[in-house]
Amino acid sequence: MTTALRTQYVAAMTTAPESRPADLVITGCTTLTHDDPHGAGGIGFVEDSAIVVREGVIESITTPEAVAGLPAVERVDARGQLAMPGLINCHTHTPMVAFRGIAEDVPIEEWFNDWIWPIEVNLTDRDVELGALLACAEMIRGGVTTFADHYFSMDAIAAATEASGLRANLGWGFFSSEGAAGRERSLDFALRLRDAADGRITTSLAPHAPYTVNDDDLAATAELAREHGLLVHIHAAENGDQTAASVAAHGHTPIEALRRAGLLDVDLLVAHGTGLTDDDFVVLGRGTGHIAFATAPKGYLKFGWDMTPMRALASIGVPVGLATDGAASNNTLDVWESMTLTGLTQKSAERDPGWLTARQALDHATTQSARAVGLGDRIGALAPGRRADLILVDLTGPHTQPIHDHAATLVFSARSADVLTTIVDGRILMRDRKLLTLDVPRIVEEMTTRLPALTDRGHGRRVQDYDPA
Amino acid sequence: MTTALRTQYVAAMTTAPESRPADLVITGCTTLTHDDPHGAGGIGFVEDSAIVVREGVIESITTPEAVAGLPAVERVDARGQLAMPGLINCHTHTPMVAFRGIAEDVPIEEWFNDWIWPIEVNLTDRDVELGALLACAEMIRGGVTTFADHYFSMDAIAAATEASGLRANLGWGFFSSEGAAGRERSLDFALRLRDAADGRITTSLAPHAPYTVNDDDLAATAELAREHGLLVHIHAAENGDQTAASVAAHGHTPIEALRRAGLLDVDLLVAHGTGLTDDDFVVLGRGTGHIAFATAPKGYLKFGWDMTPMRALASIGVPVGLATDGAASNNTLDVWESMTLTGLTQKSAERDPGWLTARQALDHATTQSARAVGLGDRIGALAPGRRADLILVDLTGPHTQPIHDHAATLVFSARSADVLTTIVDGRILMRDRKLLTLDVPRIVEEMTTRLPALTDRGHGRRVQDYDPA
Numbered sequence: 043m044t045t046a047l048r049t050q051y052v053a054a055m056t057t058a059p060e061s062r063p064a065d066l067v068i069t070g071c072t073t074l075t076h077d078d079p080h081g082a083g084g085i086g087f088v089e090d091s092a093i094v095v096r097e098g099v100i101e102s103i104t105t106p107e108a109v110a111g112l113p114a115v116e117r118v119d120a121r122g123q124l125a126m127p128g129l130i131n132c133h134t135h136t137p138m139v140a141f142r143g144i145a146e147d148v149p150i151e152e153w154f155n156d157w158i159w160p161i162e163v164n165l166t167d168r169d170v171e172l173g174a175l176l177a178c179a180e181m182i183r184g185g186v187t188t189f190a191d192h193y194f195s196m197d198a199i200a201a202a203t204e205a206s207g208l209r210a211n212l213g214w215g216f217f218s219s220e221g222a223a224g225r226e227r228s229l230d231f232a233l234r235l236r237d238a239a240d241g242r243i244t245t246s247l248a249p250h251a252p253y254t255v256n257d258d259d260l261a262a263t264a265e266l267a268r269e270h271g272l273l274v275h276i277h278a279a280e281n282g283d284q285t286a287a288s289v290a291a292h293g294h295t296p297i298e299a300l301r302r303a304g305l306l307d308v309d310l311l312v313a314h315g316t317g318l319t320d321d322d323f324v325v326l327g328r329g330t331g332h333i334a335f336a337t338a339p340k341g342y343l344k345f346g347w348d349m350t351p352m353r354a355l356a357s358i359g360v361p362v363g364l365a366t367d368g369a370a371s372n373n374t375l376d377v378w379e380s381m382t383l384t385g386l387t388q389k390s391a392e393r394d395p396g397w398l399t400a401r402q403a404l405d406h407a408t409t410q411s412a413r414a415v416g417l418g419d420r421i422g423a424l425a426p427g428r429r430a431d432l433i434l435v436d437l438t439g440p441h442t443q444p445i446h447d448h449a450a451t452l453v454f455s456a457r458s459a460d461v462l463t464t465i466v467d468g469r470i471l472m473r474d475r476k477l478l479t480l481d482v483p484r485i486v487e488e489m490t491t492r493l494p495a496l497t498d499r500g501h502g503r504r505v506q507d508y509d510p511a
Numbered sequence: 512m513t514t515a516l517r518t519q520y521v522a523a524m525t526t527a528p529e530s531r532p533a534d535l536v537i538t539g540c541t542t543l544t545h546d547d548p549h550g551a552g553g554i555g556f557v558e559d560s561a562i563v564v565r566e567g568v569i570e571s572i573t574t575p576e577a578v579a580g581l582p583a584v585e586r587v588d589a590r591g592q593l594a595m596p597g598l599i600n601c602h603t604h605t606p607m608v609a610f611r612g613i614a615e616d617v618p619i620e621e622w623f624n625d626w627i628w629p630i631e632v633n634l635t636d637r638d639v640e641l642g643a644l645l646a647c648a649e650m651i652r653g654g655v656t657t658f659a660d661h662y663f664s665m666d667a668i669a670a671a672t673e674a675s676g677l678r679a680n681l682g683w684g685f686f687s688s689e690g691a692a693g694r695e696r697s698l699d700f701a702l703r704l705r706d707a708a709d710g711r712i713t714t715s716l717a718p719h720a721p722y723t724v725n726d727d728d729l730a731a732t733a734e735l736a737r738e739h740g741l742l743v744h745i746h747a748a749e750n751g752d753q754t755a756a757s758v759a760a761h762g763h764t765p766i767e768a769l770r771r772a773g774l775l776d777v778d779l780l781v782a783h784g785t786g787l788t789d790d791d792f793v794v795l796g797r798g799t800g801h802i803a804f805a806t807a808p809k810g811y812l813k814f815g816w817d818m819t820p821m822r823a824l825a826s827i828g829v830p831v832g833l834a835t836d837g838a839a840s841n842n843t844l845d846v847w848e849s850m851t852l853t854g855l856t857q858k859s860a861e862r863d864p865g866w867l868t869a870r871q872a873l874d875h876a877t878t879q880s881a882r883a884v885g886l887g888d889r890i891g892a893l894a895p896g897r898r899a900d901l902i903l904v905d906l907t908g909p910h911t912q913p914i915h916d917h918a919a920t921l922v923f924s925a926r927s928a929d930v931l932t933t934i935v936d937g938r939i940l941m942r943d944r945k946l947l948t949l950d951v952p953r954i955v956e957e958m959t960t961r962l963p964a965l966t967d968r969g970h971g972r973r974v975q976d977y978d979p980a
Contacts, residue, residue, distance in 0.1 A: 440649040440951050
């Protein structure tokens with residue numbers, strides 16, 4: 043960090059602090075900061091810093107000396123640790139943790155038609171809630187503080203979110219095969235649950251994909267999004283085969299289908315986009331909404347797909363957030379792993395060791411992910427006025443020493459298991475790796491008894507057929 | 512596991528056990544077993560098993576009931592844990608942990624010529640030993656029980672190996688630019704240190720690469736290997752550019768250079784091989800030595816290289832072991848990460864979700880890695896008579912639950928931080944994540960004071976120029 047920037051942060055404390063005790067004071071950590079918390083500019087690291095939290099908000103980032111006498115309800119000695127914005131899982135299906143490892147080594151058609159969609163027929167609200175609870179536990183342990191979920195039985199997921207203490211953007215998925223009822227349910231949920239859980243829950247409309255939601259329903263979704271000021275969260279151009287199938291069947295790409303429906307002129311979160319074409323970048327660049335993509339590279343590697351073209355998307359100013367997708371394809375909800383894999387696979391896909399750098403990977407993990415889930419002004423950076431969603435990362439392990447460059451250490455040496463403490467809205471959800479809101483053995487025990495019924499495929503039915511045209 | 516196989520393991524205990532106490536008894540774990548510990552056949556998982564260790568060797572794999580009354584010096588209750596062979600790092604340069612993260616986002620030429628080889632000019636024996644000690648600590652924490660090291664000041668690395676309790680194959684690297692002295696030093700070390708540290712140290716001859724060791728020196732190395740029964744550990748065909756440069760300069764590939772030198776007719780461990788040609792597979796298939804490759808996919812992703820062609824190597828019966836290379840390119844010595852990345856990148860490189868499977872990845876991590884480092888009859892499988900090199904992995908974490916398939920859980924959900932206990936020759940080197948042989952804070956403290964002198968590049972010299980022809 044430059045001296046000027048350090049001075050700027052220290053200056054935040056020269057105004058007299060409030061006399062009430064702070065809710066939380068963290069001291070001695072190195073803090074990851076952004077030159078501009080809205081995402082322009084670079085990332086810096088302030089050594090031997092302190093963070094003051096009051097009423098769920100970061101009040102200041104300063105020095106340990108400046109807060110030595112400050113009364114506080116809770117203090118965390120974070121020497122040897124690094125404070126950074128909590129990770130954001132920009133696209134997942136939390137209950138699918140129940141299917142982790144059940145459908146391996148198969149192509150996407152078989153994965154959907156022979157495994158996932160036959161099993162999902164069996165899901166009950168309780169299965170969904172248990173899956174979401176286990177997923178929240180995994181994410182808190184991995185330093186995730188916000189997730190964007192696109193699934194069914196979303197009230198159960200909202201209940202799990204509330205219980206866990208996490209922040210989430212939730213969207214009830216729908217297919218046109220459900221008729222108007224699917225879209226209406228998605229809207230009802232989005233309006234009912236927005237700003238629930240003390241504002242930690244935001245919502246979106248969640249059409250499944252252009253190959254399962256028809257043009258009329260996509261257009262109606264865009265209208266509803268505009269009318270109600272809602273984000274739309276959708277899968278599109280998931281891989282090159284889908285794009286080719288769309289062009290063959292309709293004469294245009296999935297992204298062009300979104301444009302025709304008006305979805306590029308509302309706030310839009312697109313999962314995957316590994317099958318984008320050169321024309322798609324032109325179309326995306328003309329969209330007037332806040333458009334973002336979510337990338338989940340582990341699954342793309344497993345399925346043998348291309349990677350999300352992050353360099354081309356960066357060139358047209360489209361943010362790309364990090365994601366895990368569901369654990370049935372990704373096996374974990376480890377966004378740290380997604381960050382590392384993003385750094386690795388982007389260099390590999392571009393055949394360029396210079397794209398993308400560790401600092402760029404951190405930018406995607408923080409401000410770009412926050413923008414992708416529609417929370418760019420609330421989270422994604424540690425700065426005064428932002429929600430206090432942050433994690434403390436142990437940097438004393440032998441695999442992270444010595445430190446020549448904090449960005450490289452975080453992206454290419456550290457891992458999710460190094461997250462010691464996870465904080466959302468100033469509330470500590472995990473401290474020194476001990477979960478404080480969820481009871482994993484109890485969740486796993488109940489899930490285990492339900493698994494035989496849940497994973498039965500003998501009924502011969504499925505939620506939907508996979509046919510990407 | 513089949514009932515027949517379970518019966519076979521249980522049968523090992525029907526002979527009367529010795530009356531002396533066992534050295535170590537582990538109970539309640541799921542054990543990863545091989546149908547054939549020499550590497551043919553499949554991998555199985557025996558639930559609720561027990562492992563008896565005596566004098567550094569696995570005496571039996573049986574049931575907890577069978578050992579309930581067995582006297583033992585030490586007992587480990589491993590319920591909820593999985594026992595598997597310790598991981599093997601088939602190619603690394605341990606002291607380079609000191610350079611972790613110092614040379615990021617650059618191509619290989621710049622990495623060698625502007626960073627690594629200028630810095631390595633500064634290395635002292637003490638720097639090497641400290642680096643090796645830190646590396647050993649990292650590897651023990653990550654479940655590695657054996658490593659193959661190719662570096663300089665190898666007596667210092669041998670001392671670190673001895674202190675750590677790990678098993679290693681050590682080779683003193685040399686270039687033809689050193690004249691005959693380099694080769695002679697490599698041989699002297701290999702003969703002096705073989706079977707040191709109670710047999711935990713084996714040795715190899717370590718010519719650097721065909722582009723830094725000339726044809727005469729390669730041929731002399733092959734002669735020495737044959738005469739003394741030594742493994743040869745070398746870098747070759749590291750990437751496609753190297754192969755192309757070799758063909759342009761000499762009219763043949765690096766692998767053909769090894770053949771002409773006679774190195775394919777001795778026991779040979781080749782690092783990387785991402786630049787193999789179709790002709791190379793024919794040449795390799797005709798070699799009469801035990802030839803193996805070591806793959807370190809993380810660095811290949813970072814440099815934008817191809818992957819080691821493991822499917823083609825499998826088709827000619829050449830084992831491929833897992834590796835991390837040095838931490839200056841790989842950022843960690845995390846072989847578990849290499850295993851996961853091998854599974855992911857092989858599917859991606861082949862554009863085939865069916866190659867390679869999680870079970871195949873485990874096979875590479877166990878028996879194939881053991882064969883690669885010349886220890887195929889001693890380690891790499893948990894079976895009576897094998898050295899007791901094993902790890903206990905926690906499978907109760909939310910990211911590894913529920914378990915539908917142990918192989919998928921291990922390769923795609925678990926991670927090195929889940930290793931609770933690391934055992935070599937029956938000696939516990941880490942228990943419940945606490946290191947028992949090495950003091951990381953002390954090592955890091957001394958290394959940190961030495962870093963400014965070590966990383967100075969102001970002298971303008973380098974070990975060698977990178978010129979892959």
